[in-house]
């Protein structure tokens with residue numbers, strides 16, 4: 001079986017892993033990113049329609065409180081624009097009665113990225129050598145060796161497809177997912193494994209819907225596109241339009257728990273009818289729509305992520321450890337950040353820590 005040797009292996013090509021790769025690349029270090037999916041971005045996903053990219057994962061950043069994101073976006077020459085919030089909101093009661101309510105501006109101010117959040121990943125990848133990112137490379141096992149680690153790629157129950165030898169490993173995926181799907185040899189301590197399993201993966205139990213229209217008909221009647229519903233399927237809706245020009249969009253989070261979302265077609269039909277009840281008939285006929293159920297994504301969510309998470313957890317490195325096996329494996333991934341954990345800012349924070357700590 002082929003075994004490739006490299007200085008650093010980054011496991012996971014979401015924002016944290018890609019940012020770690022970008023930082024290593026700028027320092028001329030040798031590394032490989034092993035990404036399980038056939039695409040990079042992880043929870044960042046922005047399918048394109050008529051040149052507009054709809055964010056089905058994160059769509060907002062908050063420059064006032066997330067300085068690393070603000071600076072990176074500026075340094076990379078990307079542009080952000082304010083979340084559209086002008087006008088009144090809508091509220092739907094548990095029995096489907098809809099009323100107009102006063103609108104409000106979210107604090108701190110939310111910004112969207114031109115080109116969708118995927119523009120950030122694409123731009124970072126420009127500075128990463130192309131053959132350094134290996135897609136469709138799910139890591140199934142990490143073994144500690146006298147120096148460094150042996151990393152196996154493939155399905156656990158089968159022979160590994162390929163192996164990598166590395167001096168250092170950056171684990172840039174949710175710790176819960178790592179503990180539930182990757183074999184560590186020797187075993188991680190019971191305390192550390194429990195701590196990793198207990199760290200909920202932020203938004204992993206969520207599903208998001210995006211509808212695109214040629215006209216912002218809700219704005220024309222003085223509505224901001226912001227709505228809250230106690231009936232569902234969408235629990236929270238926002239304007240998801242392009243900056244200034246079209247396409248225009250309405251986007252929302254599904255308020256139904258993951259276990260009740262198994263009938264996708266029926267759910268989408270119910271969402272379109274709900275949009276029509278809240279915004280009028282044209283809302284049921286978008287020119288395009290997208291739906292993503294993150295709870296059904298095996299490289300994001302585990303069974304522990306299926307129940308809804310009501311509060312943003314206070315994240316920190318698992319069991320207080322930023323690295324294990326005498327500095328062979330370093331934790332990255334937003335859920336291991338000391339600050340802004342769960343958010344994009346946390347993904348950058350944790351990546352920076354892993355890179356700074358492991359480069360002498």
Ligand SMILES: Cc1cc2nc3c(=O)[nH]c(=O)nc-3n(C[C@H](O)[C@H](O)[C@H](O)COP(=O)(O)OP(=O)(O)OC[C@H]3O[C@@H](n4cnc5c(N)ncnc54)[C@H](O)[C@@H]3O)c2cc1C
Pocket residue numbers: 011012013014015016017034035036037040041042043044056057058059060061137138139140172173174177181182202203204206207208294299300332333334335342343344345346347
């Ligand atoms: C619906 C939704 C809305 C959100 N909204 C916002 C928002 O508005 N603002 C904000 O700041 N944050 C938001 N977030 C959170 C944000 O998406 C995350 O903080 C961020 O994307 C996490 O990046 P990460 O690299 O740490 O993890 P991930 O993006 O999860 O990346 C982990 C990567 O590891 C890969 N992987 C998994 N298992 C393996 C394996 N065995 N081998 C190799 N690779 C593997 C995955 O495929 C993935 O690419 C939202 C998330 C969701 C789902």
